[in-house]
Amino acid sequence: MLTVTAHGATLPAIGLGTWQLNGETASAAVAAAIEAGYRHIDTAIGYGNETEVGEGLRRTGVARDQIFLTSKIPPEQLGADDMMRAAEASLRRLRVDQLDLLLIHWPSRTLTAAETIRSLNRVKQRGLARHIGVSNYTVRLLDEAWAATEEPIAVNQCEHHPYLDQSKLRAATERHGTAFVAYCPLGRAEALDEPVIKDIAGRLGRAPAQIVLRWQIQKGCVAIPKSAHPARIRQNLDIDGFELAAADMDAIDALRTDGSRICDSAFSPDWD
Numbered sequence: 571m572l573t574v575t576a577h578g579a580t581l582p583a584i585g586l587g588t589w590q591l592n593g594e595t596a597s598a599a600v601a602a603a604i605e606a607g608y609r610h611i612d613t614a615i616g617y618g619n620e621t622e623v624g625e626g627l628r629r630t631g632v633a634r635d636q637i638f639l640t641s642k643i644p645p646e647q648l649g650a651d652d653m654m655r656a657a658e659a660s661l662r663r664l665r666v667d668q669l670d671l672l673l674i675h676w677p678s679r680t681l682t683a684a685e686t687i688r689s690l691n692r693v694k695q696r697g698l699a700r701h702i703g704v705s706n707y708t709v710r711l712l713d714e715a716w717a718a719t720e721e722p723i724a725v726n727q728c729e730h731h732p733y734l735d736q737s738k739l740r741a742a743t744e745r746h747g748t749a750f751v752a753y754c755p756l757g758r759a760e761a762l763d764e765p766v767i768k769d770i771a772g773r774l775g776r777a778p779a780q781i782v783l784r785w786q787i788q789k790g791c792v793a794i795p796k797s798a799h800p801a802r803i804r805q806n807l808d809i810d811g812f813e814l815a816a817a818d819m820d821a822i823d824a825l826r827t828d829g830s831r832i833c834d835s836a837f838s839p840d841w842d
């Protein structure tokens with residue numbers, strides 16, 4: 571299995587995203603993923619599915635220590651006491667003793683990056699998470715968090731797909747030795763219809779999703795595609811054993827388009 575290491579954390583390079591997977595669909599997708607060989611599952615308090623994700627994990631009988639489990643603290647729970655309580659409740663819903671990775675889901679609009687990372691340090695130091703990280707952090711916020719933290723920031727989870735060029739943010743993340751986890755790695759499946767991606771897929775005898783995920787991995791990213799369908803879940807993991815040539819990587823890079831960000835909300839920072 572391909573992995574990415576960062577500050578003592580070893581992340582399987584493909585994880586299952588679970589946003590918008592709810593109820594039995596979420597438990598079934600998580601169980602199908604683990605049975606297919608996934609060892610990395612991404613959830614968040616804000617997804618409202620931690621109970622079902624935990625149920626899916628237990629269904630397979632794979633030992634807890636074989637699975638890299640991530641959750642995220644929402645922006646309204648970033649105060650020090652709120653964050654500790656939120657992390658405790660997350661563990662209760664998932665029915666695990668510890669998260670492998672706990673992220674600040676979106677930067678706070680009221681607290682500084684220094685304040686929030688110090689609160690997250692306390693959560694880790696209490697043993698609720700093995701590793702900590704951030705999500706949707708810009709270069710400036712990541713630098714501020716790193717300047718204030720006692721514990722390494724293992725991950726910056728951000729939107730990344732063929733339409734959204736994140737070279738500057740990826741380089742800044744790499745400079746800190748922090749892993750870049752790509753969310754919306756398939757561009758919510760829109761990228762799969764691009765003729766250039768279909769052409770490469772046809773030539774290599776692979777599915778378009780595998781081409782896009784291979785592009786992510788060759789850029790050094792971890793990717794967390796979401797699917798509710800077992801066949802796609804399996805397909806998204808099966809990206810070992812072939813490589814994209816430099817010309818194909820360049821052709822996919824050329825799909826970058828201004829204004830292609832998918833996840834933009836009231837919580838958004840001033841993007842790079």
Ligand SMILES: NC(=O)c1ccc[n+]([C@@H]2O[C@H](COP(=O)([O-])OP(=O)(O)OC[C@H]3O[C@@H](n4cnc5c(N)ncnc54)[C@H](OP(=O)(O)O)[C@@H]3O)[C@@H](O)[C@H]2O)c1
Pocket residue numbers: 586587588589590612613675705706727728752753754755756757758759762777779780794795796797798799802803805806833
């Ligand atoms: N940190 C954050 O702020 C943040 C924000 C957004 C997302 N995320 C995380 O990132 C994960 C992934 O992002 P996302 O779900 O927004 O988008 P995505 O993974 O880029 O795309 C998901 C879409 O692609 C389809 N799909 C998946 N595999 C496919 C395949 N092999 N062939 C064809 N279609 C396929 C899925 O449909 P089916 O389900 O019907 O297969 C779904 O419609 C989320 O689930 C979440 O865990 C984090």
